[in-house]
Amino acid sequence: MLLPGYQLLPMVSMRLIPPIVLTAVVAVAAGSSSAEAGCRFLMPLGGSGEPVVSKRIGPDRLLGRTNWNTDFIVDRYFRSYQFFFTSASTERATFPVAAFMRFTDGTSLQVVNKTPTFEPGTGRKFGPFQAVPGKRTNLMNFRVGSSTRPAAVGFSYRISVQGCD
Numbered sequence: 296m297l298l299p300g301y302q303l304l305p306m307v308s309m310r311l312i313p314p315i316v317l318t319a320v321v322a323v324a325a326g327s328s329s330a331e332a333g334c335r336f337l338m339p340l341g342g343s344g345e346p347v348v349s350k351r352i353g354p355d356r357l358l359g360r361t362n363w364n365t366d367f368i369v370d371r372y373f374r375s376y377q378f379f380f381t382s383a384s385t386e387r388a389t390f391p392v393a394a395f396m397r398f399t400d401g402t403s404l405q406v407v408n409k410t411p412t413f414e415p416g417t418g419r420k421f422g423p424f425q426a427v428p429g430k431r432t433n434l435m436n437f438r439v440g441s442s443t444r445p446a447a448v449g450f451s452y453r454i455s456v457q458g459c460d
Contacts, residue, residue, distance in 0.1 A: 350453075375423035
């Protein structure tokens, strides 16, 4: 029984929908979740004004600071964060990668601690990582390099971080 004003619609077989149309519909549906997220790149602390940082892994040091850490400024509230890493080396390389959410109260939360191997020009997205309830995030930290992986010294990479609504 139908409600007044409603009519039966003919069933369309999935086999009748051309594959290209089906692919387009699936792609739009899949892309809508990332578009709704409203992500934007965070700017690196002390950077050149570009959201993507290019670096080369430097050696461990007994005195002074290494170039392993890069901080990205969180200037407002985001629901989640994602880190991007791309190898810029011409050879296959294993990179020790760690990422941290830093909070205004001085505490931090490690969200990545991996040592992936990358082919030249390949990369990886880490996350999304949800904001921590009750904490205000002020920096996202990317650390690439480690005294436990000296073979990584000299390899190049690009990193960036996004905050998402």
